[in-house]
Amino acid sequence: MTQPASSGTAEALPLAPGIEGVVADWSSDQRAFKKVPWGKAMMWIFLLSDTFIFSSFLISYMTVRISTTVPWPNPSEVFGLNVGGVEVPLLLIAIMTFVLISSSGTMVLAVNYGYRKDKVKTFIYLLLTAALGATFVGMQAFEWSKLIFHEGIRPWGNPMGAAQFGASFFMITGFHGTHVSIGVIFLIIVAIKVLRGDLDTMKPGFMTGRKGTYEIVETMGLYWHFVDLVWVFIFAFFYLW
Amino acid sequence: MAMAVVLVVLVVGSLLFHYLSPWYFLPIASNWGSIDDTVSITFWVTGFVFVVVNLFMAWCVLRYRTGKTKAAHYEPENKKLEGWLVLLTSVGVAAMLTPGLFAWAKFIDVPKDAAVLEVIGRQWNFNYRFPGEDGVLGTVDARFITEKNPFGINPDDPHGKDDILIATQELHIPVGKPVKMELRSIDVLHDFTVPQMRAKMNMAPGLVTYLWYTPMRTGKFDAFCEQLCGIAHYAMRGTVVVEDEASFQKWKAGFPTFAQMQAEPPGDATAGAASYAVCAACHGAQGEGNPALNAPKLAGQQDWYLKRQLNNFKAGSRGANDKDTYGKTMAPMAQTLPDETAINNVIAYIKTLPDTPAVQTVKGNAKDGHGAYENCAACHGANGQGLWATNAPRLKGMSDWYMVTQLKNFKHGIRGGDRRDSYGPQMANIALMLDNDRITADVIAYINSLK
Amino acid sequence: MTYVTHDETEFVPPMEVDEPELYHPKTWIGKYVWSQDAKVIAVQYALTAMFVGLVALVLSGIMRLQLGWPHTFSFITPSTYLQYVTMHGMIMVIYLLTALFLGGFGNYLIPLMVGARDMVFPYVNMISYWVYLFAVLLLLASFFVPGGATGSGWTLYPPQAILDGTPGASWGIILMLVSLAFFIIGFTMGGLNYVVTVLQARTRGMTLMRLPLTVWGIFMATILALLAFPALFVSCIMMILDHTLGTSFFMPALVDKGQQLGYNGGSPILFQHLFWFFGHPEVYIVALPAFGIVSDLISINARKNIFGYRMMVWAILAIGGLSFIVWAHHMYVSGMNPYFGFFFATTTLIIAVPTALKVYNWVLTLWRGKIHFTVPMLFAIGFVFTFINGGLTGLFLGNVPVDIPLSGTMFVVAHFHMVMAVSPILVVFGAIYHWYPKITGRMLNDRMGKLHFWITFIGTYAIYYPMHYLGFMGVPRRYYALGDTLIIPQSAHALNEAITIAALVVAAVQIVFLYNLVWSYFNGEPSGPNPWRATTLEWQTPDTPPKHGNFGPTLPIVYRWAYDYSVPGAPDDFIPQNQPPGKKAGPGVSAAGLRPA
Numbered sequence A: 001m002t003q004p005a006s007s008g009t010a011e012a013l014p015l016a017p018g019i020e021g022v023v024a025d026w027s028s029d030q031r032a033f034k035k036v037p038w039g040k041a042m043m044w045i046f047l048l049s050d051t052f053i054f055s056s057f058l059i060s061y062m063t064v065r066i067s068t069t070v071p072w073p074n075p076s077e078v079f080g081l082n083v084g085g086v087e088v089p090l091l092l093i094a095i096m097t098f099v100l101i102s103s104s105g106t107m108v109l110a111v112n113y114g115y116r117k118d119k120v121k122t123f124i125y126l127l128l129t130a131a132l133g134a135t136f137v138g139m140q141a142f143e144w145s146k147l148i149f150h151e152g153i154r155p156w157g158n159p160m161g162a163a164q165f166g167a168s169f170f171m172i173t174g175f176h177g178t179h180v181s182i183g184v185i186f187l188i189i190v191a192i193k194v195l196r197g198d199l200d201t202m203k204p205g206f207m208t209g210r211k212g213t214y215e216i217v218e219t220m221g222l223y224w225h226f227v228d229l230v231w232v233f234i235f236a237f238f239y240l241w
Numbered sequence B: 001m002a003m004a005v006v007l008v009v010l011v012v013g014s015l016l017f018h019y020l021s022p023w024y025f026l027p028i029a030s031n032w033g034s035i036d037d038t039v040s041i042t043f044w045v046t047g048f049v050f051v052v053v054n055l056f057m058a059w060c061v062l063r064y065r066t067g068k069t070k071a072a073h074y075e076p077e078n079k080k081l082e083g084w085l086v087l088l089t090s091v092g093v094a095a096m097l098t099p100g101l102f103a104w105a106k107f108i109d110v111p112k113d114a115a116v117l118e119v120i121g122r123q124w125n126f127n128y129r130f131p132g133e134d135g136v137l138g139t140v141d142a143r144f145i146t147e148k149n150p151f152g153i154n155p156d157d158p159h160g161k162d163d164i165l166i167a168t169q170e171l172h173i174p175v176g177k178p179v180k181m182e183l184r185s186i187d188v189l190h191d192f193t194v195p196q197m198r199a200k201m202n203m204a205p206g207l208v209t210y211l212w213y214t215p216m217r218t219g220k221f222d223a224f225c226e227q228l229c230g231i232a233h234y235a236m237r238g239t240v241v242v243e244d245e246a247s248f249q250k251w252k253a254g255f256p257t258f259a260q261m262q263a264e265p266p267g268d269a270t271a272g273a274a275s276y277a278v279c280a281a282c283h284g285a286q287g288e289g290n291p292a293l294n295a296p297k298l299a300g301q302q303d304w305y306l307k308r309q310l311n312n313f314k315a316g317s318r319g320a321n322d323k324d325t326y327g328k329t330m331a332p333m334a335q336t337l338p339d340e341t342a343i344n345n346v347i348a349y350i351k352t353l354p355d356t357p358a359v360q361t362v363k364g365n366a367k368d369g370h371g372a373y374e375n376c377a378a379c380h381g382a383n384g385q386g387l388w389a390t391n392a393p394r395l396k397g398m399s400d401w402y403m404v405t406q407l408k409n410f411k412h413g414i415r416g417g418d419r420r421d422s423y424g425p426q427m428a429n430i431a432l433m434l435d436n437d438r439i440t441a442d443v444i445a446y447i448n449s450l451k
Numbered sequence C: 001m002t003y004v005t006h007d008e009t010e011f012v013p014p015m016e017v018d019e020p021e022l023y024h025p026k027t028w029i030g031k032y033v034w035s036q037d038a039k040v041i042a043v044q045y046a047l048t049a050m051f052v053g054l055v056a057l058v059l060s061g062i063m064r065l066q067l068g069w070p071h072t073f074s075f076i077t078p079s080t081y082l083q084y085v086t087m088h089g090m091i092m093v094i095y096l097l098t099a100l101f102l103g104g105f106g107n108y109l110i111p112l113m114v115g116a117r118d119m120v121f122p123y124v125n126m127i128s129y130w131v132y133l134f135a136v137l138l139l140l141a142s143f144f145v146p147g148g149a150t151g152s153g154w155t156l157y158p159p160q161a162i163l164d165g166t167p168g169a170s171w172g173i174i175l176m177l178v179s180l181a182f183f184i185i186g187f188t189m190g191g192l193n194y195v196v197t198v199l200q201a202r203t204r205g206m207t208l209m210r211l212p213l214t215v216w217g218i219f220m221a222t223i224l225a226l227l228a229f230p231a232l233f234v235s236c237i238m239m240i241l242d243h244t245l246g247t248s249f250f251m252p253a254l255v256d257k258g259q260q261l262g263y264n265g266g267s268p269i270l271f272q273h274l275f276w277f278f279g280h281p282e283v284y285i286v287a288l289p290a291f292g293i294v295s296d297l298i299s300i301n302a303r304k305n306i307f308g309y310r311m312m313v314w315a316i317l318a319i320g321g322l323s324f325i326v327w328a329h330h331m332y333v334s335g336m337n338p339y340f341g342f343f344f345a346t347t348t349l350i351i352a353v354p355t356a357l358k359v360y361n362w363v364l365t366l367w368r369g370k371i372h373f374t375v376p377m378l379f380a381i382g383f384v385f386t387f388i389n390g391g392l393t394g395l396f397l398g399n400v401p402v403d404i405p406l407s408g409t410m411f412v413v414a415h416f417h418m419v420m421a422v423s424p425i426l427v428v429f430g431a432i433y434h435w436y437p438k439i440t441g442r443m444l445n446d447r448m449g450k451l452h453f454w455i456t457f458i459g460t461y462a463i464y465y466p467m468h469y470l471g472f473m474g475v476p477r478r479y480y481a482l483g484d485t486l487i488i489p490q491s492a493h494a495l496n497e498a499i500t501i502a503a504l505v506v507a508a509v510q511i512v513f514l515y516n517l518v519w520s521y522f523n524g525e526p527s528g529p530n531p532w533r534a535t536t537l538e539w540q541t542p543d544t545p546p547k548h549g550n551f552g553p554t555l556p557i558v559y560r561w562a563y564d565y566s567v568p569g570a571p572d573d574f575i576p577q578n579q580p581p582g583k584k585a586g587p588g589v590s591a592a593g594l595r596p597a
């Protein structure tokens, strides 16, 4: 699973113009996505599947929000944060979102240095990304505890209105939080691999027995950006609607 | 060779079965001829395809078997042929779909003049509700449902007051008039189907669904619940009687409005004591029951159950069957109670009697009975206490020998065979589950073991 | 695309991908238990699936006994009956067919047929099986928990599924949901492998339009699964929450046995939408691999290229795409907005067109062929017949007003058994007879095979064709017993008895099949590398059964599509995909490259 010797048929023969050429190239032998390593292709398809999971979650959330007979709590109040006596709506969320988005930035840098096989920088940025991710999860934990202990919101009900509010909020943010946490763990693992130089020496993985390469950094990146993207939607649907 | 023959035989056999077998749609009783037409169009198209494609295949199998042909013909594809086939198929599809969509359009828009009534599905029976003079159904909500207000009608809604509540399995509708049935469920998914009417729709809690049709001929029809709704799904049956306007009105008049139901005065025990003297002769002064006289224990039995049974005896929907020896002795006794108040009074008195567990006479293996009782528990409650919601009487601590005979009666249609007995037929269906006397005894033994 | 797939080509592109280094186990355990070899994993999948399949088969027998002779078997009560129905349906659809077609045949055939050494991620592939096994064990465990397995029907509709009017509403349903969740996780691991292997790990010269249809079918089915299972996964989670935490996703305010429950404002219809958004693609997930496999079986045994290969591929893609926009045809009578009916009826019937094309092309492949009536071929022809029948009854149900009287009756049961329980199962058998030699190196016994076929084929038709007519009469499904009704004539009970007898016979003859599997493993005549004289790569492996790595030292190079049978002028009546050109020339064969001329 290393970079291709040549991109094969694609260049070997002149392509027919237009759509025909595209189809012909796509359906040509060996690889439908030229130059795309297996791990990356797999991650793409996994994320596609994961997209369907989150869409199902969000669609269900919208449906119950519409179907429920009880009025929906007002998010800007529920998620308000009290700073020095003043209620600032959505403050915490704003920070959380900012943190996560910026983690995407650091991830980009990590991937970038990964390409250049710059061990130290890659390591640093991977770790930084992991740290930001961890911060996000931490703040989410804080928000959960706030909702649960101070505002008495439970999955099965809450003082402000529709029970589905707590239910879908905990379920969806929880599911997303799990994604982030898993991401953090793998980021750290990859970071260590990078620093140890496993990826330069192509040291076989501990369990899979596959040669390590810098592709995994990029694959990791795909996952991470996806998790961020999903958060943007969750943010929009829960906090702004 | 063999293959070709078998294929032909199967095709021909299928056709013969279709034309000769006695089993097919029951004669239609509603205005949905358009549905039947779509069915027959679909039959023609698909039947044609079925015969042609399969016979052609049979012929190929026969004609091109090894030995008959030297070599296979080499032909990667034939765009033209494929194109034609796709075109033909599309025509076939269109031929089925078009009338289908038109029929559906009719199916979902209800004529303005359709008379509205409501069908309520609950585990595991149907109830019905007609609007009163105001012609409007009162609003309802699951939250209002109580033993006294089983339909969950909003007590503050004036429209609800005059609604006519029909807590039986039998529904009457006038012939030749379009009816719109608003379907509602109070617990799980149900469904209301009368095969001869063709129309069918599910009921879902928190939702009002509907269907409509115009009954075209008078008669008595089965209504089924065709959406799985739990253990007694198969025993959830109603009856729809289509009759002329006059007898329909007469039937409807026989049922109380919501207001009347609420206003019903509680029974007066002291007044009841007098009339109970008659009962005491067999059932015992304490209502403890008397095996010698085959009179079951009454004390501690649910009042609504006693009331329904007394009414059944009076109406002759119980105790009329010749094989029901003891029921027939009870029937005339029930006649001695002139009216509802009398019944309420005597029941009120029975309520005052001490509830001492009946002596246990039946021997059986309680452990084996447990499995089967799981099913009974669905209606009678996990420890046989009886549930008004499922119209299931108390079993625990009642006369066990009596339950044995009643189960037998149910199984053999001696009891519950009469559809005017609202919930008897359901129990009759369930009782069939007890395949032999041994398992019956085991179940009773388990009931006896309930604390 | 003007370049035609059946042209062979001189051109051999350079190697794009280095071969993956395979993990070579040292110990026996490593080889056969914790194996990373797709072929071993495939066998593990297949055996497990067939085992649960047998459980479900026994359950179906019990159900038939009840329906044939109600009130004679006191261990079958209304609640146990519902539990049998539910487990039967769920096991058959998910744990048998899905696992067998994708986990079993997919694992074995994809790498061999596309000319790969193994799946792209063997380790993940291995985990996939063990998660599946765990899911199976959870499922079987639900028979033994208090209250027993769930009896909510394989559709698991709430509220009923989690209220105690339904058997197994306490523990059974939870185990079922958790088991499904694990199945999905395990499947996803495998599924990613299958898709990436097909897309990115084909050997040199193996263009997409040269793939055998078997691969196309399994490939498309896997994609459907990867996109459909999420909906089920999500609904499982939400129902578990409704059950354990008392959330109200699917639960409106309702009264259970006179008790007001805490639920409020949920939507039961939402579950049905989610379930069928998964459920309908699911039925094609078990159908598409059958379509693909049967195409190859017919082509090989008719010694003729599959008719209209390219159209067959497009049809598979079209069916796959359409299957995501027809789900609500299961909900015509659910009480959803009735206007959906127009849309979904139309899309549903449109599916008939690509499917029809496939049927035609199967028959046209027989046409002017040279048909060998091997056992696999018999099963293939049986499939075409039963599938036409079952598909056509599907059109009854798809046409919305016709569905109204039929929905919820035995007609539906008859439809989906004809189209799912008979057709693909026939293909499963055909495929086992076809590839058994490659897996074991021995042929399955022919006489036993023929016996097995004839009884299964005719028997199953005898079970389900008459069943439709019970449905026409209005006999409801999931009914423990009919009891006394005004509608059903006594004769209908006789019909039920007949059906039961047929079912028992068919079930019994499966023993012959199982015996054959075992017997032939030791005594079957050696098959040699390519007993069916087939062109596809799995038959060209240096050793049979293929060793880990499949193709010996060097990977094969593909010069032509998979269907060069009876090519005029060719010395032999089949040309393996990896045979270099030039040995012969003939009409319809140009030396044009992969590119449009």
Ligand code: HEA
Residues within 6 Å of the ligand: B045, B049, B053, B088, B089, B090, B092, B093, C155, C283, C284, C286, C287, C329, C330, C348, C349, C351, C352, C355, C356, C357, C359, C387, C388, C389, C390, C391, C392, C394, C395, C397, C398, C399, C403, C406, C407, C408, C412, C415, C416, C419, C420, C424
């Ligand atoms: C392998 C599984 C499989 C397959 C392939 C199909 C194929 C089809 N199914 Fe079926 N179906 C099920 C499995 C399957 N189904 C299951 C499991 C259920 C029940 C679930 C439950 O409730 O428990 C079900 C239920 C079901 C329903 C819901 C019924 C109800 O509950 O009320 C409907 C309704 O539209 C339907 C329709 C169809 C249609 C239109 C096709 C089409 O794809 C068929 C296309 C094929 C053909 C049409 C035949 C070949 C074509 C020709 C020979 C050409 C000639 C044709 C013409 C000229 C028109 N199916």
Ligand code: HEA
Residues within 6 Å of the ligand: C050, C051, C053, C054, C056, C057, C060, C061, C063, C064, C067, C085, C086, C088, C089, C090, C092, C093, C096, C097, C152, C153, C154, C155, C413, C417, C420, C421, C422, C425, C460, C463, C477, C478, C479, C480, C503, C506, C507, C510, C513, C514
């Ligand atoms: C692939 C799916 C599949 C298969 C193979 C079967 C096989 C059979 N099924 Fe069915 N069945 C379903 C899927 C399937 N079923 C589903 C989804 C339901 C709905 C459940 C619900 O309503 O919730 C159902 C429901 C159902 C009912 C309706 C119950 C009711 O609604 O009251 C009945 C009744 O007769 C029935 C009977 C049978 C019989 C007699 C067989 C067979 O015995 C017929 C003969 C077929 C064979 C003999 C082939 C079997 C081979 C295997 C299973 C492979 C096993 C491995 C080896 C043999 C090595 N099944």
Ligand code: CUA
Residues within 6 Å of the ligand: B121, B124, B189, B190, B191, B225, B226, B227, B228, B229, B230, B233, B234, B236
């Ligand atoms: Cu009510 Cu089934």
Ligand SMILES: [Cu+2]
Residues within 6 Å of the ligand: C279, C280, C283, C327, C329, C330
């Ligand atoms: Cu479907």
